[in-house]
Amino acid sequence: MLDDIKYYRSYEAGQPIVWSGDRMDFVASVVTGVASLSQAMEDGRTQMVGLLLPSDFLGRPGRDAAPYDVVAVSNLTLCCFRRKPFEKMMMGTPHIGQRLLEMTLDELDAAREWMLILGRKTAREKIASLLAILARRETSLALKKTEDGMVFELPLTREAMADYLGLTLETVSRQVSALKREGIIILEGKRRVLIPDFDRLQMETGDDADGGMMA
Amino acid sequence: MLDDIKYYRSYEAGQPIVWSGDRMDFVASVVTGVASLSQAMEDGRTQMVGLLLPSDFLGRPGRDAAPYDVVAVSNLTLCCFRRKPFEKMMMGTPHIGQRLLEMTLDELDAAREWMLILGRKTAREKIASLLAILARRETSLALKKTEDGMVFELPLTREAMADYLGLTLETVSRQVSALKREGIIILEGKRRVLIPDFDRLQMETGDDADGGMMA
DNA sequence: CGGCAGTTTGACCAACATCAAGTTGGGTGG
DNA sequence: CCACCCAACTTGATGTTGGTCAAACTGCCG
Numbered sequence: 187m188l189d190d191i192k193y194y195r196s197y198e199a200g201q202p203i204v205w206s207g208d209r210m211d212f213v214a215s216v217v218t219g220v221a222s223l224s225q226a227m228e229d230g231r232t233q234m235v236g237l238l239l240p241s242d243f244l245g246r247p248g249r250d251a252a253p254y255d256v257v258a259v260s261n262l263t264l265c266c267f268r269r270k271p272f273e274k275m276m277m278g279t280p281h282i283g284q285r286l287l288e289m290t291l292d293e294l295d296a297a298r299e300w301m302l303i304l305g306r307k308t309a310r311e312k313i314a315s316l317l318a319i320l321a322r323r324e325t326s327l328a329l330k331k332t333e334d335g336m337v338f339e340l341p342l343t344r345e346a347m348a349d350y351l352g353l354t355l356e357t358v359s360r361q362v363s364a365l366k367r368e369g370i371i372i373l374e375g376k377r378r379v380l381i382p383d384f385d386r387l388q389m390e391t392g393d394d395a396d397g398g399m400m401a
Numbered sequence: 402m403l404d405d406i407k408y409y410r411s412y413e414a415g416q417p418i419v420w421s422g423d424r425m426d427f428v429a430s431v432v433t434g435v436a437s438l439s440q441a442m443e444d445g446r447t448q449m450v451g452l453l454l455p456s457d458f459l460g461r462p463g464r465d466a467a468p469y470d471v472v473a474v475s476n477l478t479l480c481c482f483r484r485k486p487f488e489k490m491m492m493g494t495p496h497i498g499q500r501l502l503e504m505t506l507d508e509l510d511a512a513r514e515w516m517l518i519l520g521r522k523t524a525r526e527k528i529a530s531l532l533a534i535l536a537r538r539e540t541s542l543a544l545k546k547t548e549d550g551m552v553f554e555l556p557l558t559r560e561a562m563a564d565y566l567g568l569t570l571e572t573v574s575r576q577v578s579a580l581k582r583e584g585i586i587i588l589e590g591k592r593r594v595l596i597p598d599f600d601r602l603q604m605e606t607g608d609d610a611d612g613g614m615m616a
Numbered sequence: 617c618g619g620c621a622g623t624t625t626g627a628c629c630a631a632c633a634t635c636a637a638g639t640t641g642g643g644t645g646g
Numbered sequence: 647c648c649a650c651c652c653a654a655c656t657t658g659a660t661g662t663t664g665g666t667c668a669a670a671c672t673g674c675c676g
Contacts, residue, residue: 225517227607233520235513246506253510280495287502291461294505295468297512298450302440304519305448305567309632344655352520354633359656376641376655392442524664559623572664574624591623591672 191271197221197258203244210252212266213245219262220341223254224349234349236293239323239341243289247273260341304352307392312351313361314390317371321381335382337374365390406486412436412473425467427481428460434477435556438469439564449564451508454538458504462488475556519567522607527566528576529605532586536596550597580605 194217197203203221204210216238223236235254238244244256247269276282303315324338344362348355365371370387372380381387388394409432412418418436419425431453438451450469453459459471462484491497518530539553559577563570580586585602587595596602603609 223513225513227517227521228609229607231521231607233517235516248503254513280498283495283498283502287498287505288463290502290505290509294509294512297509297516298438298440298469301450301512301516301519302442302448304516306442306446343653355655356634356657357632359654360632363656392444392446394443558621569665570623571625571666575664578624 191275192265192267195264195266197262197264199258199260199262201258201262203256203258203262203264204252206252206255208252209250210245211250211269213243213247213269213272214264214266216240216242216244217263217265220259221262221264222257222259222346222349224257225254232349233352234346235297237350242293243286245269247276247286259346309351309353309357309361310364310390311392312353313347313358313365314370314387315393316347316351317365317379317381318384318387318391321379321384321387335380336384337378337380340377340379406490407480407482410479410481412477412479414473414475414477416473416477418471418473418477418479419467421467421470423467424465425460426465426484428458428462428484428487429479429481431455431457431459432478432480435474436477436479437472437474437561437564439472440469447564448567449561450512452565457508458501460484462491462501474561524566524568524572524576525579525605526607527568528562528573528580529585529602530608531562531566532580532594532596533599533602533606536594536599536602550595551599552593552595555592555594 195214197219206226218240221238221244222234223238224232224234226232237259244264246253276286303312307315320340320342321336321338325336342350344355344358347353348358351358362371362373365387366373369382370390372382374380410429412434421441433455436453436459437449438453439447439449441447452474459479461468491501518527522530535555535557536551536553540551557565559570559573562568563573566573577586577588580602581588584597585605587597589595
Protein backbone atom coordinates (compact mmCIF):
# COMPACT_ATOMS: atom_id res chain seq x y z
CA MET A 187 0.00 0.00 0.00
CA LEU A 188 1.06 3.58 -0.56
CA ASP A 189 0.89 4.26 3.15
CA ASP A 190 3.91 2.10 3.75
CA ILE A 191 6.36 4.35 2.00
CA LYS A 192 5.02 7.79 2.64
CA TYR A 193 6.62 10.43 4.82
CA TYR A 194 6.03 14.11 5.55
CA ARG A 195 8.05 17.23 4.92
CA SER A 196 7.36 20.78 6.02
CA TYR A 197 8.49 24.08 4.59
CA GLU A 198 8.12 27.64 5.76
CA ALA A 199 6.61 30.35 3.63
CA GLY A 200 9.09 31.48 1.03
CA GLN A 201 11.33 28.41 1.18
CA PRO A 202 12.38 26.76 -2.06
CA ILE A 203 11.45 23.11 -2.48
CA VAL A 204 13.34 22.33 -5.67
CA TRP A 205 15.00 24.40 -8.36
CA SER A 206 14.48 23.88 -12.04
CA GLY A 207 16.95 21.28 -13.23
CA ASP A 208 17.48 19.71 -9.82
CA ARG A 209 17.21 16.01 -9.45
CA MET A 210 13.89 15.20 -7.86
CA ASP A 211 13.63 11.74 -6.39
CA PHE A 212 10.24 12.03 -4.80
CA VAL A 213 6.68 12.79 -5.72
CA ALA A 214 4.29 14.34 -3.25
CA SER A 215 0.83 15.57 -2.51
CA VAL A 216 0.05 18.82 -0.75
CA VAL A 217 -1.46 18.30 2.69
CA THR A 218 -1.68 21.89 3.90
CA GLY A 219 -0.51 25.22 2.51
CA VAL A 220 0.26 26.45 -0.97
CA ALA A 221 3.15 25.90 -3.36
CA SER A 222 3.93 27.43 -6.73
CA LEU A 223 5.63 26.21 -9.88
CA SER A 224 7.43 28.96 -11.76
CA GLN A 225 9.46 29.46 -14.87
CA ALA A 226 12.15 32.08 -14.94
CA MET A 227 13.86 33.88 -17.81
CA GLU A 228 17.53 34.85 -17.61
CA ASP A 229 16.74 38.50 -17.18
CA GLY A 230 14.64 37.81 -14.10
CA ARG A 231 11.15 37.85 -15.54
CA THR A 232 9.16 35.01 -14.00
CA GLN A 233 5.80 33.46 -14.64
CA MET A 234 3.99 31.18 -12.27
CA VAL A 235 2.79 28.13 -14.18
CA GLY A 236 1.20 26.10 -11.42
CA LEU A 237 -0.41 26.75 -8.09
CA LEU A 238 -0.66 23.73 -5.82
CA LEU A 239 -3.32 23.75 -3.14
CA PRO A 240 -4.13 20.96 -0.67
CA SER A 241 -4.73 17.60 -2.43
CA ASP A 242 -2.75 18.65 -5.51
CA PHE A 243 0.02 16.45 -6.80
CA LEU A 244 3.66 17.42 -7.27
CA GLY A 245 6.19 15.67 -9.45
CA ARG A 246 6.32 13.63 -12.56
CA PRO A 247 6.72 9.89 -12.44
CA GLY A 248 9.30 8.80 -14.96
CA ARG A 249 11.25 12.01 -14.99
CA ASP A 250 14.44 12.72 -13.11
CA ALA A 251 14.85 16.48 -13.19
CA ALA A 252 12.39 19.12 -12.06
CA PRO A 253 11.35 21.31 -14.98
CA TYR A 254 10.29 24.26 -12.77
CA ASP A 255 11.19 26.10 -9.62
CA VAL A 256 8.93 24.94 -6.81
CA VAL A 257 8.48 27.27 -3.86
CA ALA A 258 6.42 27.12 -0.70
CA VAL A 259 4.18 30.17 -0.97
CA SER A 260 2.77 29.74 2.52
CA ASN A 261 3.77 27.34 5.27
CA LEU A 262 3.47 23.96 3.64
CA THR A 263 3.26 20.28 4.47
CA LEU A 264 3.84 17.69 1.80
CA CYS A 265 3.11 14.00 1.91
CA CYS A 266 6.00 12.46 -0.03
CA PHE A 267 6.81 9.12 -1.63
CA ARG A 268 10.18 8.15 -2.95
CA ARG A 269 9.85 8.17 -6.69
CA LYS A 270 11.13 4.70 -7.54
CA PRO A 271 8.85 2.77 -5.17
CA PHE A 272 5.98 4.98 -6.26
CA GLU A 273 6.63 4.16 -9.90
CA LYS A 274 6.88 0.46 -9.12
CA MET A 275 3.59 0.63 -7.32
CA MET A 276 2.00 2.40 -10.29
CA MET A 277 2.98 -0.53 -12.46
CA GLY A 278 1.18 -2.99 -10.27
CA THR A 279 -1.86 -0.85 -9.53
CA PRO A 280 -3.43 0.52 -12.73
CA HIS A 281 -5.97 2.30 -10.58
CA ILE A 282 -3.27 4.71 -9.37
CA GLY A 283 -2.21 5.57 -12.88
CA GLN A 284 -5.81 6.18 -13.86
CA ARG A 285 -6.29 8.53 -10.96
CA LEU A 286 -3.11 10.33 -11.87
CA LEU A 287 -4.23 10.65 -15.49
CA GLU A 288 -7.48 12.19 -14.34
CA MET A 289 -5.68 14.67 -12.12
CA THR A 290 -3.30 15.57 -14.91
CA LEU A 291 -6.16 16.17 -17.32
CA ASP A 292 -7.79 18.44 -14.74
CA GLU A 293 -4.54 20.35 -14.39
CA LEU A 294 -4.36 20.71 -18.15
CA ASP A 295 -7.86 22.15 -18.18
CA ALA A 296 -6.87 24.59 -15.46
CA ALA A 297 -3.75 25.55 -17.40
CA ARG A 298 -5.89 26.28 -20.43
CA GLU A 299 -8.30 28.46 -18.51
CA TRP A 300 -5.23 30.23 -17.18
CA MET A 301 -3.95 30.74 -20.74
CA LEU A 302 -7.13 32.60 -21.63
CA ILE A 303 -6.59 34.80 -18.60
CA LEU A 304 -2.98 35.50 -19.51
CA GLY A 305 -3.57 36.08 -23.20
CA ARG A 306 -6.83 37.95 -23.41
CA LYS A 307 -8.03 39.42 -20.17
CA THR A 308 -7.54 42.94 -18.88
CA ALA A 309 -5.74 43.56 -15.58
CA ARG A 310 -9.05 44.00 -13.77
CA GLU A 311 -10.48 40.81 -15.26
CA LYS A 312 -7.32 38.96 -14.33
CA ILE A 313 -7.57 39.98 -10.69
CA ALA A 314 -11.27 39.14 -10.56
CA SER A 315 -10.60 35.77 -12.19
CA LEU A 316 -7.87 34.89 -9.72
CA LEU A 317 -10.02 35.84 -6.74
CA ALA A 318 -12.91 33.83 -8.17
CA ILE A 319 -10.68 30.80 -8.72
CA LEU A 320 -9.29 30.94 -5.22
CA ALA A 321 -12.71 31.50 -3.69
CA ARG A 322 -14.13 28.57 -5.63
CA ARG A 323 -11.25 26.26 -4.71
CA GLU A 324 -11.49 27.11 -1.05
CA THR A 325 -15.27 26.75 -1.12
CA SER A 326 -15.05 23.08 -1.92
CA LEU A 327 -12.89 22.71 1.17
CA ALA A 328 -13.11 24.82 4.28
CA LEU A 329 -14.50 28.13 3.10
CA LYS A 330 -17.02 29.92 5.23
CA LYS A 331 -19.96 30.61 3.00
CA THR A 332 -22.46 32.68 4.85
CA GLU A 333 -25.49 34.43 3.44
CA ASP A 334 -23.37 37.57 3.65
CA GLY A 335 -20.89 36.11 1.18
CA MET A 336 -17.68 34.14 1.19
CA VAL A 337 -14.56 34.74 3.24
CA PHE A 338 -11.13 33.34 2.65
CA GLU A 339 -7.51 33.83 3.49
CA LEU A 340 -5.59 35.13 0.47
CA PRO A 341 -2.58 32.83 0.29
CA LEU A 342 -0.59 34.98 -2.12
CA THR A 343 1.41 38.20 -1.81
CA ARG A 344 0.82 40.94 -4.36
CA GLU A 345 4.02 39.88 -6.04
CA ALA A 346 2.90 36.25 -6.27
CA MET A 347 -0.44 37.37 -7.70
CA ALA A 348 1.43 39.47 -10.27
CA ASP A 349 3.53 36.44 -11.10
CA TYR A 350 0.44 34.34 -11.54
CA LEU A 351 -1.31 36.85 -13.77
CA GLY A 352 1.52 38.20 -15.89
CA LEU A 353 1.26 41.67 -14.35
CA THR A 354 3.43 43.89 -12.17
CA LEU A 355 2.77 44.08 -8.47
CA GLU A 356 1.85 47.75 -8.78
CA THR A 357 -0.90 46.97 -11.27
CA VAL A 358 -2.17 44.20 -9.00
CA SER A 359 -2.26 46.59 -6.08
CA ARG A 360 -4.13 49.23 -8.05
CA GLN A 361 -6.74 46.81 -9.36
CA VAL A 362 -7.28 45.21 -5.95
CA SER A 363 -7.76 48.71 -4.55
CA ALA A 364 -10.24 49.50 -7.30
CA LEU A 365 -12.32 46.36 -6.60
CA LYS A 366 -12.22 47.23 -2.93
CA ARG A 367 -13.26 50.85 -3.56
CA GLU A 368 -16.24 49.59 -5.56
CA GLY A 369 -17.29 47.18 -2.83
CA ILE A 370 -16.84 44.07 -4.98
CA ILE A 371 -14.43 42.75 -2.40
CA ILE A 372 -13.81 43.73 1.20
CA LEU A 373 -10.42 43.35 2.81
CA GLU A 374 -10.05 42.62 6.51
CA GLY A 375 -6.38 43.31 6.98
CA LYS A 376 -4.22 42.67 3.95
CA ARG A 377 -4.94 39.00 3.58
CA ARG A 378 -8.51 38.21 4.58
CA VAL A 379 -10.92 38.64 1.68
CA LEU A 380 -14.66 38.90 1.95
CA ILE A 381 -16.80 38.56 -1.15
CA PRO A 382 -20.27 39.92 -0.42
CA ASP A 383 -21.71 38.94 -3.82
CA PHE A 384 -19.91 36.23 -5.75
CA ASP A 385 -21.96 36.78 -8.91
CA ARG A 386 -20.89 40.40 -8.97
CA LEU A 387 -17.26 39.31 -8.80
CA GLN A 388 -17.91 36.70 -11.46
CA MET A 389 -19.20 39.40 -13.79
CA GLU A 390 -15.90 41.23 -13.49
CA THR A 391 -14.00 38.17 -14.73
CA GLY A 392 -15.33 38.68 -18.25
CA ASP A 393 -16.22 34.98 -18.40
CA ASP A 394 -19.90 35.44 -19.00
CA ALA A 395 -22.32 38.20 -19.69
CA ASP A 396 -24.85 37.19 -17.07
CA GLY A 397 -24.20 36.72 -13.38
CA GLY A 398 -22.65 33.28 -13.51
CA MET A 399 -25.23 30.65 -14.40
CA MET A 400 -22.95 28.49 -16.48
CA ALA A 401 -20.71 25.52 -15.86
CA MET B 402 -6.66 -4.28 -30.83
CA LEU B 403 -7.17 -0.61 -31.37
CA ASP B 404 -6.99 -1.10 -35.10
CA ASP B 405 -10.29 -2.90 -35.09
CA ILE B 406 -12.37 0.09 -34.17
CA LYS B 407 -10.58 2.96 -35.79
CA TYR B 408 -11.85 5.01 -38.68
CA TYR B 409 -10.77 8.18 -40.48
CA ARG B 410 -12.33 11.59 -40.85
CA SER B 411 -11.17 14.51 -42.96
CA TYR B 412 -11.80 18.22 -42.64
CA GLU B 413 -10.96 21.17 -44.82
CA ALA B 414 -9.03 24.16 -43.59
CA GLY B 415 -11.29 26.35 -41.48
CA GLN B 416 -13.92 23.72 -40.76
CA PRO B 417 -15.13 23.30 -37.20
CA ILE B 418 -14.71 19.84 -35.68
CA VAL B 419 -16.63 20.34 -32.45
CA TRP B 420 -17.91 23.34 -30.54
CA SER B 421 -17.40 23.87 -26.88
CA GLY B 422 -20.18 22.14 -24.98
CA ASP B 423 -21.01 19.70 -27.78
CA ARG B 424 -21.26 16.06 -27.01
CA MET B 425 -18.10 14.34 -28.20
CA ASP B 426 -18.36 10.60 -28.56
CA PHE B 427 -14.99 9.92 -30.08
CA VAL B 428 -11.34 10.41 -29.37
CA ALA B 429 -8.81 10.81 -32.14
CA SER B 430 -5.25 11.25 -33.15
CA VAL B 431 -4.05 13.69 -35.79
CA VAL B 432 -2.72 11.95 -38.89
CA THR B 433 -2.01 14.95 -41.11
CA GLY B 434 -2.67 18.64 -40.82
CA VAL B 435 -3.18 20.98 -37.89
CA ALA B 436 -6.08 21.58 -35.52
CA SER B 437 -6.55 24.15 -32.80
CA LEU B 438 -8.34 24.19 -29.44
CA SER B 439 -9.71 27.60 -28.54
CA GLN B 440 -11.57 29.29 -25.75
CA ALA B 441 -13.88 32.16 -26.54
CA MET B 442 -15.27 34.95 -24.40
CA GLU B 443 -18.77 36.33 -24.95
CA ASP B 444 -17.48 39.53 -26.47
CA GLY B 445 -15.56 37.67 -29.13
CA ARG B 446 -12.06 37.64 -27.69
CA THR B 447 -10.54 34.22 -28.25
CA GLN B 448 -7.40 32.48 -27.10
CA MET B 449 -5.97 29.37 -28.65
CA VAL B 450 -5.17 26.90 -25.87
CA GLY B 451 -3.94 23.93 -27.84
CA LEU B 452 -2.32 23.32 -31.20
CA LEU B 453 -2.55 19.76 -32.44
CA LEU B 454 0.02 18.59 -34.94
CA PRO B 455 0.38 15.10 -36.44
CA SER B 456 0.55 12.40 -33.72
CA ASP B 457 -1.21 14.59 -31.14
CA PHE B 458 -4.22 13.27 -29.31
CA LEU B 459 -7.68 14.83 -29.22
CA GLY B 460 -10.38 14.20 -26.68
CA ARG B 461 -10.72 13.23 -23.07
CA PRO B 462 -11.66 9.72 -22.10
CA GLY B 463 -14.29 9.82 -19.41
CA ARG B 464 -15.79 13.12 -20.41
CA ASP B 465 -18.90 13.68 -22.46
CA ALA B 466 -18.76 17.30 -23.54
CA ALA B 467 -16.00 19.10 -25.36
CA PRO B 468 -14.58 21.90 -23.24
CA TYR B 469 -13.18 23.87 -26.20
CA ASP B 470 -13.88 24.77 -29.78
CA VAL B 471 -11.87 22.51 -32.05
CA VAL B 472 -11.15 23.76 -35.56
CA ALA B 473 -9.21 22.38 -38.50
CA VAL B 474 -6.56 25.04 -39.10
CA SER B 475 -5.31 23.37 -42.27
CA ASN B 476 -6.68 20.43 -44.17
CA LEU B 477 -6.82 17.69 -41.60
CA THR B 478 -7.14 13.94 -41.26
CA LEU B 479 -8.03 12.37 -37.94
CA CYS B 480 -7.81 8.77 -36.92
CA CYS B 481 -10.83 8.31 -34.67
CA PHE B 482 -12.07 5.75 -32.15
CA ARG B 483 -15.51 5.70 -30.68
CA ARG B 484 -15.10 6.80 -27.11
CA LYS B 485 -16.85 3.96 -25.27
CA PRO B 486 -14.92 1.11 -26.90
CA PHE B 487 -11.74 3.12 -26.46
CA GLU B 488 -12.43 3.53 -22.75
CA LYS B 489 -13.21 -0.15 -22.39
CA MET B 490 -9.96 -0.98 -24.10
CA MET B 491 -8.08 1.34 -21.76
CA MET B 492 -9.41 -0.63 -18.81
CA GLY B 493 -8.00 -3.86 -20.13
CA THR B 494 -4.72 -2.48 -21.40
CA PRO B 495 -2.91 -0.44 -18.75
CA HIS B 496 -0.20 0.23 -21.28
CA ILE B 497 -2.55 2.51 -23.23
CA GLY B 498 -3.40 4.52 -20.16
CA GLN B 499 0.27 4.91 -19.34
CA ARG B 500 1.02 6.17 -22.80
CA LEU B 501 -1.87 8.59 -22.54
CA LEU B 502 -0.62 9.82 -19.18
CA GLU B 503 2.78 10.48 -20.67
CA MET B 504 1.29 12.39 -23.57
CA THR B 505 -0.89 14.42 -21.25
CA LEU B 506 2.09 15.32 -19.07
CA ASP B 507 3.95 16.45 -22.17
CA GLU B 508 1.00 18.59 -23.16
CA LEU B 509 0.96 20.08 -19.69
CA ASP B 510 4.63 20.97 -20.03
CA ALA B 511 3.93 22.58 -23.38
CA ALA B 512 1.01 24.52 -21.90
CA ARG B 513 3.31 25.83 -19.19
CA GLU B 514 5.95 26.98 -21.62
CA TRP B 515 3.12 28.66 -23.48
CA MET B 516 2.01 30.39 -20.27
CA LEU B 517 5.44 31.96 -19.91
CA ILE B 518 5.14 33.21 -23.48
CA LEU B 519 1.68 34.65 -22.89
CA GLY B 520 2.41 36.22 -19.54
CA ARG B 521 5.90 37.59 -19.80
CA LYS B 522 7.25 37.85 -23.32
CA THR B 523 7.21 40.86 -25.63
CA ALA B 524 5.44 40.71 -28.98
CA ARG B 525 8.73 40.14 -30.77
CA GLU B 526 9.74 37.36 -28.38
CA LYS B 527 6.32 35.78 -28.77
CA ILE B 528 6.64 35.63 -32.54
CA ALA B 529 10.19 34.29 -32.36
CA SER B 530 9.09 31.68 -29.81
CA LEU B 531 6.21 30.49 -31.96
CA LEU B 532 8.40 30.21 -35.04
CA ALA B 533 11.03 28.32 -33.02
CA ILE B 534 8.43 25.94 -31.63
CA LEU B 535 6.97 25.24 -35.05
CA ALA B 536 10.39 24.83 -36.61
CA ARG B 537 11.44 22.43 -33.86
CA ARG B 538 8.26 20.38 -34.09
CA GLU B 539 8.52 20.07 -37.83
CA THR B 540 12.20 19.24 -37.59
CA SER B 541 11.53 16.06 -35.71
CA LEU B 542 9.27 15.07 -38.57
CA ALA B 543 9.68 16.11 -42.17
CA LEU B 544 11.52 19.39 -42.02
CA LYS B 545 14.19 20.10 -44.55
CA LYS B 546 17.25 21.01 -42.58
CA THR B 547 19.96 22.06 -44.95
CA GLU B 548 23.25 23.72 -44.06
CA ASP B 549 21.59 26.94 -45.23
CA GLY B 550 19.01 26.61 -42.50
CA MET B 551 15.56 25.19 -41.97
CA VAL B 552 12.50 25.57 -44.16
CA PHE B 553 8.94 24.90 -43.24
CA GLU B 554 5.38 25.62 -44.24
CA LEU B 555 3.74 28.00 -41.80
CA PRO B 556 0.46 26.29 -40.97
CA LEU B 557 -1.16 29.32 -39.36
CA THR B 558 -2.70 32.53 -40.67
CA ARG B 559 -1.69 35.81 -39.03
CA GLU B 560 -4.96 35.73 -37.18
CA ALA B 561 -4.32 32.22 -35.86
CA MET B 562 -0.85 33.26 -34.76
CA ALA B 563 -2.34 36.24 -32.97
CA ASP B 564 -4.82 33.91 -31.33
CA TYR B 565 -2.05 31.64 -30.22
CA LEU B 566 0.09 34.43 -28.81
CA GLY B 567 -2.47 36.72 -27.24
CA LEU B 568 -1.79 39.51 -29.74
CA THR B 569 -3.68 41.27 -32.52
CA LEU B 570 -3.09 40.25 -36.11
CA GLU B 571 -1.68 43.71 -36.85
CA THR B 572 0.99 43.31 -34.20
CA VAL B 573 1.82 39.85 -35.53
CA SER B 574 2.17 41.24 -39.02
CA ARG B 575 4.45 44.04 -37.86
CA GLN B 576 6.72 41.79 -35.86
CA VAL B 577 6.96 39.20 -38.62
CA SER B 578 7.88 42.02 -40.99
CA ALA B 579 10.52 43.25 -38.55
CA LEU B 580 12.12 39.79 -38.25
CA LYS B 581 12.05 39.55 -42.04
CA ARG B 582 13.61 43.00 -42.46
CA GLU B 583 16.42 42.00 -40.15
CA GLY B 584 17.07 38.77 -42.00
CA ILE B 585 16.25 36.53 -39.06
CA ILE B 586 13.61 34.85 -41.16
CA ILE B 587 13.05 34.79 -44.91
CA LEU B 588 9.59 34.43 -46.38
CA GLU B 589 9.02 32.70 -49.69
CA GLY B 590 5.49 33.73 -50.41
CA LYS B 591 3.31 34.29 -47.38
CA ARG B 592 3.54 30.85 -45.91
CA ARG B 593 6.94 29.28 -46.57
CA VAL B 594 9.46 30.24 -43.89
CA LEU B 595 13.22 29.88 -44.16
CA ILE B 596 15.35 30.19 -41.07
CA PRO B 597 18.94 30.78 -42.10
CA ASP B 598 20.32 30.66 -38.55
CA PHE B 599 18.22 28.93 -35.94
CA ASP B 600 20.40 30.11 -33.05
CA ARG B 601 19.82 33.69 -34.08
CA LEU B 602 16.07 33.11 -33.98
CA GLN B 603 16.44 31.33 -30.67
CA MET B 604 18.15 34.39 -29.21
CA GLU B 605 15.13 36.48 -30.09
CA THR B 606 12.85 34.22 -28.04
CA GLY B 607 14.33 35.56 -24.79
CA ASP B 608 14.69 31.98 -23.54
CA ASP B 609 18.41 32.05 -23.03
CA ALA B 610 21.21 34.52 -23.12
CA ASP B 611 23.51 32.44 -25.31
CA GLY B 612 22.68 31.00 -28.69
CA GLY B 613 20.70 28.02 -27.55
CA MET B 614 22.91 25.44 -25.87
CA MET B 615 20.45 24.36 -23.25
CA ALA B 616 17.79 21.71 -22.92
C1' DC C 617 -11.60 41.72 -64.82
C1' DG C 618 -13.54 41.98 -60.30
C1' DG C 619 -13.93 40.13 -55.65
C1' DC C 620 -12.48 38.79 -51.43
C1' DA C 621 -9.66 36.74 -47.75
C1' DG C 622 -5.45 37.45 -46.00
C1' DT C 623 -2.11 40.76 -45.18
C1' DT C 624 0.54 45.14 -44.68
C1' DT C 625 1.19 49.71 -43.14
C1' DG C 626 0.20 54.15 -40.85
C1' DA C 627 -1.58 57.43 -37.28
C1' DC C 628 -3.23 57.67 -32.96
C1' DC C 629 -4.46 56.09 -28.29
C1' DA C 630 -5.07 53.43 -23.94
C1' DA C 631 -3.52 50.11 -20.79
C1' DC C 632 -0.11 48.68 -18.31
C1' DA C 633 4.96 49.11 -17.02
C1' DT C 634 8.43 51.74 -14.91
C1' DC C 635 10.41 54.70 -11.68
C1' DA C 636 9.94 56.92 -7.41
C1' DA C 637 8.15 58.21 -2.98
C1' DG C 638 5.39 57.22 0.81
C1' DT C 639 2.56 54.20 4.10
C1' DT C 640 1.34 50.26 6.98
C1' DG C 641 1.90 46.91 10.35
C1' DG C 642 3.90 43.11 12.58
C1' DG C 643 8.17 41.62 14.80
C1' DT C 644 12.47 42.50 17.36
C1' DG C 645 15.85 44.24 20.35
C1' DG C 646 17.01 47.74 23.60
C1' DC D 647 6.95 48.77 26.53
C1' DC D 648 8.27 51.35 23.02
C1' DA D 649 11.05 52.61 19.06
C1' DC D 650 12.62 51.13 15.17
C1' DC D 651 12.97 48.22 11.13
C1' DC D 652 11.78 46.00 7.16
C1' DA D 653 8.91 43.57 4.03
C1' DA D 654 4.72 44.16 1.97
C1' DC D 655 1.91 47.30 0.13
C1' DT D 656 -0.06 51.79 -1.84
C1' DT D 657 -0.06 55.73 -4.65
C1' DG D 658 1.57 59.09 -8.05
C1' DA D 659 3.91 60.81 -12.39
C1' DT D 660 5.55 59.52 -16.60
C1' DG D 661 6.88 56.34 -20.51
C1' DT D 662 6.32 52.48 -23.87
C1' DT D 663 4.25 48.68 -25.87
C1' DG D 664 0.88 46.94 -28.22
C1' DG D 665 -4.18 47.87 -29.37
C1' DT D 666 -7.51 50.31 -32.34
C1' DC D 667 -9.16 52.28 -36.38
C1' DA D 668 -8.54 53.05 -41.10
C1' DA D 669 -6.79 52.51 -45.64
C1' DA D 670 -4.40 50.26 -49.11
C1' DC D 671 -2.04 46.09 -51.17
C1' DT D 672 -1.50 41.08 -52.81
C1' DG D 673 -2.64 37.14 -55.02
C1' DC D 674 -5.68 33.62 -55.98
C1' DC D 675 -10.17 32.10 -57.84
C1' DG D 676 -14.17 32.56 -60.35
